[in-house]
Amino acid sequence: MNRSKFDLAVGVFVALGMLALGFMALRVGNLASFDGSEGYRLEARFDNIGGLKSRAPVKSAGVVVGRVESIKLDNTTYEAVVSLRVKPEYRFSNDTIASILTSGLLGEQYLSLDVGGDPSYLSDGARIVKTQSAFVLEKLIGQFLFNKAAESSGTSK
Amino acid sequence: MLLIGLEALGASITRTLDRLGLAARFSWGVVSVAGICLVRFSLLVREMYFSGVKSLAIISVSGLFVGMVLAVQGYEVLQRFGSAESLGSLVALSLVRELGPVVSALLFAGRASSAVTAEIGLMRATEQLAAMDMMAVNPLARIVAPRFMAAVVSLPLLAVIFSSAGVLGAYLVGVQLIGIDDGAFWSQMQASVDFRVDVLNGLIKSVVFGVAVGLISVFEGYHAAPTAEGVSSATTRTVVTSSLSVLVLDFVLTVSMFRGLS
Amino acid sequence: MSVATTDAMTDTMIELSNVRFGYSERVILDGLNLKVPRGQILAVMGGSGSGKTSLLGLLGGRNHAWSGEVRVAGQNVSSLNRAGLYGLRRQLGMLFQFGALFTDLTVFDNVAFPYREQTDLPEPVIRDLVLMKLEAVGLRGAAQLMPSELSGGMSRRVALARAIALDPTLMMYDEPFTGLDPISVGIIGRLIERLNQTFGMTSIIVTHDLNETLRIADRVVIISEGKVYRDMKPQEVRESQDPFIRQFADGLPDGPVPFHYPSPAYADQLIGEA
Known part of the structure; x- marks a missing residue:
């Protein structure tokens, strides 16, 4: 086999590899979609974030509008500080409510933004004041049992 | 009796350390002349043909079938929880993070590296390397380095081809055969596969595997005993050592790459 | 092509003085002295394991003497670094026991190998040179064959054409007659003789084959117990x-x-x- 045949075959091989990498990037992965490096930053504080992770989607009315950038714990208030990046084309009112929800019963957790009626908009670095923590099943069950117990002891009197 | 056991243990440790030292010096020698592949690109192209192009068929067919099996098995489990649409993300994540780099490295070790070991071992046994050395041509640069670099370059390409074939296989079974929604399949996949975290880390893995498998194959070939038996046992050692190193390295890399994520 | 040094001007091609060499604990050569003038055909004989092949290794710098001095073409072999050694080896040719042809290259490409690796000659010039060397060993017609298609004698001749490609000043032959039929032995012997005469090479033949060697050699050295046991003319060997x-x-x-x-x-x- 002569040299040009090697060149051709190896060229095809490398092209195929690049094609596969492109397929990985655009069709399988999410390189083309919003990767959180642009847009403006917002901050929200929660009592409990449940299972929220960094890079989790930020949705409004079900549409992905950004991603969670980082999650930290504030050492004085013991609140979770979630910073997120929102695509520049979306704007949210000052009284927007941020809540942590779960997609489906067992799905991953995401941050939901629900717009209020305030005419002014959140700007870069602003803080979302109204937040609603993640719904934690154990706490809810505990609360339910406690209420039930209180109820039954109340009726027996 | 105990003393004899200890003695044997000590001897085998010494032997192992000796061989490791030899391997380290040899690896350094190979890496330091690997630049020849840039100067004489045709040497690398030729070896990429023999290790890369010739592994293409086995890699893509294996990838396709692994993807198809993953789809069938994954669907079995996922549909119990009513989340059959997550099949795309299950298959893609398994392939991109683990199966793509690992299985293609294992197949590569069996298909290409063993041949490289046998080839270099035979060249040594028939004094071809000595003849080259006597002609003032460094066999480490002319013969060994291109074969090593071919593994380093080919394996990542083969791994992404494997993963892509696997995703296509899962698509064929999951969407065309089982009937999962086309849009949900892809969008679930895109939502969970992160290019930088998953695809690039998978690629880094396969580069590391390429370095390991490449070095092992040329080392075993270059240091094979110059007999038929020596070459055949070197070939076996290449496959065994490569496979074990790939699996151990995979564990180490997975822990360091993905631990913080989940 | 050869580097002009004081020694190279004189008539001594090889000089070994008090060389000691061995593998790990086994001493092979001990106190070996040998001086070979330019243009001589020297036959080195000895039993198996007497260190004949080690001697060639020492001359080519593949083995390193434990002590003593090995000088080839005026250069102290053990003092050379890799680049210096490769510089020296460009003046040396070696025919390996079984030819050691590159099995993945054709006969033509095997002979072209030294030119392509060591020179910047254009391909048409290389082609002419290769055909000339192949003609010298009578195998111009076999240029496109693969080494696996050659007989033992033919591959030895191709290897010879490859070894003389860069016109070496010293040729080393490691068992050139082993495993060949009498006709091939005669052909190889005659080629060695002719190369020596036409190009003025110095030749060292390590061999067991007494008949052919005595016919072509100028001098016979017998090595035993790590030393030169006898140093004589071929005629003296016959009559000894x-x-x-x-x-x-x-x-x-x-x-x-x-x-x-x-x-x-x-x-x-x-x-x-x-």
Whole structure:
């Protein structure tokens, strides 16, 4: 086999590899979609974030509008500080409510933004004041049992 | 009796350390002349043909079938929880993070590296390397380095081809055969596969595997005993050592790459 | 092509003085002295394991002497670094025992290999040179064959054409006649002789084959126990009454070189182990 045949075959091989990498990037992965490096930053504080992770989607009315950038714990208030990046084309009112929800019963957790009626908009670095923590099943069950117990002891009197 | 056991243990440790030292010096020698592949690109192209192009068929067919099996098995489990649409993300994540780099490295070790070991071992046994050395041509640069670099370059390409074939296989079974929604399949996949975290880390893995498998194959070939038996046992050692190193390295890399994520 | 040094001007091609060499604990050569003038065909003989092949390794810088000095073309081989060694080797040619042709290259590409690696000659010039060298060994017609398609004698001739590609000043032959039929032995012998005459090469032949060697060699050196045992003319070998040389020349199984590997007394061992 002569040299040009090697060149051709190896060229095809490398092209195929690049094609596969492109397929990985655009069709399988999410390189083309919003990767959180642009847009403006917002901050929200929660009592409990449940299972929220960094890079989790930020949705409004079900549409992905950004991603969670980082999650930290504030050492004085013991609140979770979630910073997120929102695509520049979306704007949210000052009284927007941020809540942590779960997609489906067992799905991953995401941050939901629900717009209020305030005419002014959140700007870069602003803080979302109204937040609603993640719904934690154990706490809810505990609360339910406690209420039930209180109820039954109340009726027996 | 105990003393004899200890003695044997000590001897085998010494032997192992000796061989490791030899391997380290040899690896350094190979890496330091690997630049020849840039100067004489045709040497690398030729070896990429023999290790890369010739592994293409086995890699893509294996990838396709692994993807198809993953789809069938994954669907079995996922549909119990009513989340059959997550099949795309299950298959893609398994392939991109683990199966793509690992299985293609294992197949590569069996298909290409063993041949490289046998080839270099035979060249040594028939004094071809000595003849080259006597002609003032460094066999480490002319013969060994291109074969090593071919593994380093080919394996990542083969791994992404494997993963892509696997995703296509899962698509064929999951969407065309089982009937999962086309849009949900892809969008679930895109939502969970992160290019930088998953695809690039998978690629880094396969580069590391390429370095390991490449070095092992040329080392075993270059240091094979110059007999038929020596070459055949070197070939076996290449496959065994490569496979074990790939699996151990995979564990180490997975822990360091993905631990913080989940 | 050769580097002009004071020694290179003189007539000495090879000079070994008091060389000691071995593998790990086994001493092969011990106190070897040898001086070879330019243009000579020297035959080195000796029993198996006497260190003949090690000697070629020392000359080519593949083996390193434990002590003593090895000078080839005026250069001290053991003092050379890799670049210096490769510079020296460009003046050396070596024919390996079984040819050591590159099995993945054609005959033509095998002979072209030294030109392509060591020179910047354009391909048409290389082609002409290769055909000339192949013509010299009578195998121009076999240029497009693969080494696997050649007989033992033919591959030895191709290897010879490859070894002389860069017109070496010193040719080393490692068992050039081993495993060949009498006709091929004659051909190789004649080629060695002719190359020596036409190009003025110095040749060292390590061999067991006494007949052909005595016909072409100018001088015969017999190595035993790490030293030069005898240094004589071919005619003297034929006439020698030395039991060691006679055993070698006549192929006697037992003699100064014992048939038996060193062992305890036969009777003692048989009775002792019963």
